[in-house]
Amino acid sequence: MVNLVRSAAALIAAATLALGLAACGSDDEAGQASGSGSDAGATASSGGKKDVCFLFQDVETEFWAAGIKLISGSIKERGWGVQELNSQADANRQLEQIRDCISQKVDGIIIIPHDGESVVNMIALANRAEIPIGVFNRPPAESNPNANIQVVANNAEIARQTTEFLAQEAKKLQEKTGKKVKPLIMVGDLGDSNAVNRKKGFDEVIAANPDVFEKPVEVATKWDAETGRAGLQSAMQANPDVGMIFTSSDFLFPQIRSVLQPLGRWVKRGEEKHMILGGLDGDSTACRLIKEGIVDATGVQNLNFEADAIVKALATAIEKGETKPKQAIDDPGFALTADNLAEREKDMWGCTIAPPS
Numbered sequence: 001m002v003n004l005v006r007s008a009a010a011l012i013a014a015a016t017l018a019l020g021l022a023a024c025g026s027d028d029e030a031g032q033a034s035g036s037g038s039d040a041g042a043t044a045s046s047g048g049k050k051d052v053c054f055l056f057q058d059v060e061t062e063f064w065a066a067g068i069k070l071i072s073g074s075i076k077e078r079g080w081g082v083q084e085l086n087s088q089a090d091a092n093r094q095l096e097q098i099r100d101c102i103s104q105k106v107d108g109i110i111i112i113p114h115d116g117e118s119v120v121n122m123i124a125l126a127n128r129a130e131i132p133i134g135v136f137n138r139p140p141a142e143s144n145p146n147a148n149i150q151v152v153a154n155n156a157e158i159a160r161q162t163t164e165f166l167a168q169e170a171k172k173l174q175e176k177t178g179k180k181v182k183p184l185i186m187v188g189d190l191g192d193s194n195a196v197n198r199k200k201g202f203d204e205v206i207a208a209n210p211d212v213f214e215k216p217v218e219v220a221t222k223w224d225a226e227t228g229r230a231g232l233q234s235a236m237q238a239n240p241d242v243g244m245i246f247t248s249s250d251f252l253f254p255q256i257r258s259v260l261q262p263l264g265r266w267v268k269r270g271e272e273k274h275m276i277l278g279g280l281d282g283d284s285t286a287c288r289l290i291k292e293g294i295v296d297a298t299g300v301q302n303l304n305f306e307a308d309a310i311v312k313a314l315a316t317a318i319e320k321g322e323t324k325p326k327q328a329i330d331d332p333g334f335a336l337t338a339d340n341l342a343e344r345e346k347d348m349w350g351c352t353i354a355p356p357s
Contacts, residue, residue: 050318051081053101056112058089060223061251062283063303064112066353067137070307071110078315080107091118098122102129108314109133116141116193123148130323134314137306139193147324149317151310151331155194158299158333159201159280163246165297165337166278167209170244173276174212181243181276184217184235186228186256188248195223198248198280198299217242221252229255236263244276250286250298250350253279268293269338282336287351290341297337303349306331 052075059065068084075082083101087094091114101109102125109126113119116139123146126133134149170181185202188195206213219235221228228247236242236259247256256277260266265275270293279286282300289295309329317325336348345351 049080050078050107051083051104052108052110052314053083053085053098053104053106054110055085055087055094055097055101057087057091057094057114059086060089061249061281062285062350063249063251063281063301066349067112067303067307070304071136071311074307074311075110078311087114089114091115094118095122098125102126102131105129106131108318110136110310110314112136113138113140115189115191116144117191120144120146127324132314132317132323132325134310136310137194137301141193147326149310149313149325149327149329151306151313151329153194153301153306153331153333155197155280155299156201156204158301158335159198159246159248160204161201161333161335162278162280162297162299162337163202163205165335165339166244166246166276167205167212169276169296170209170212173243180214181212182214182217182239182241183244183246184219184232184239184242186219186221186232186245186247186252188221189223192223195248202246202248221248223249225252225255228252229258232256232259236260242275245278247277247279250279250281250283253277253285253289253295266294269296281350282348283350284353285350287336287345287348290336290338293338297335299333300336300348300350301333302331302347 054072054075056064056068059068072082072084085097087097094114098109098111109131111119111122111133113122113135119135119140123133123140123144127146137152139150139152140148173181183206185199187199190196206216217235217239219228219231221231232255245256247253257266260275264273267274277295278297279295280299282298286295286298290298313327313329334344334347336344
């Protein structure tokens with residue numbers, strides 16, 4: 001889905017592949033199985049040690065890389081086995097991987113799906129096999145009738161809080177110029193409910209401030225770095241008067257910089273040509289850029305809470321023998337801004353992890 005792979009993500013992906021080769025040999029159907037903590041082809045043990053399949057659709061951003069590491073680590077801390085399966089953004093491969101997990105009679109499944117539609121059938125397969133399943137951060141489509149544990153950030157609310165701070169900054173700019181501010185949103189893949197809800201939160205704030213904002217410019221990114229960069233470059237050429245940019249994911253800030261810097265717009269808060277900037281995820285790049293005064297705010301997903309919650313909920317279901325648990329766990333998140341940085345910095349995962357080298 002996304003071409004940008006930061007160093008931390010690359011290390012995790014490489015480790016996953018290497019372990020997968022060791023565990024699976026020439027078994028192509030299993031995809032990128034790492035077999036870490038368990039034998040990839042073995043049937044789950046009937047004793048105290050449990051075996052969990054952890055499927056993810058790729059390792060394309062710092063958020064996913066950190067989340068995968070936290071989830072796998074939490075499972076291993078319980079003394080359980082975990083198989084890491086990377087579908088490399090291929091929904092069909094992910095379907096085959098979950099079928100393979102089911103054939104092994106694993107004790108539980110955690111999945112970061114390719115999209116909300118394809119995972120519906122995968123949940124149904126797990127239900128039929130009476131294996132509890134948890135869906136992490138990318139929920140199934142609302143039409144999903146099947147039982148699952150899901151942990152997801154309240155993306156609409158987090159985006160709304162972030163955009164409200166940007167709107168305050170836009171009002172200050174309007175007071176200086178006497179003109180409405182033209183906002184731009186870099187939209188994620190609208191096949192992903194996270195992208196849909198982030199856009200919803202942004203749109204609500206823009207619509208609530210018609211005296212401040214012009215009609216927003218929309219740039220489709222499809223969660224792809226180069227698509228986002230090219231789209232933003234074209235949009236800025238057509239709309240050089242854009243005064244505010246909200247990116248639906250922090251991973252696009254390097255692409256935004258590559259477009260704005262030649263235009264003299266990648267400057268600190270308070271400087272004449274400062275572009276009001278906001279994002280969402282809460283990664284280390286966003287943290288650094290807020291500290292540097294380049295970015296005004298970012299919406300934060302509580303990654304540590306989400307990873308811990310999905311593992312705890314699945315473990316509880318396994319230990320109680322609940323094969324079809326149904327539970328929705330909400331991460332309310334928050335907006336880290338230039339104004340609350342000092343008091344909330346410690347609560348943002350991207351400010352507390354070691355940034356990629």
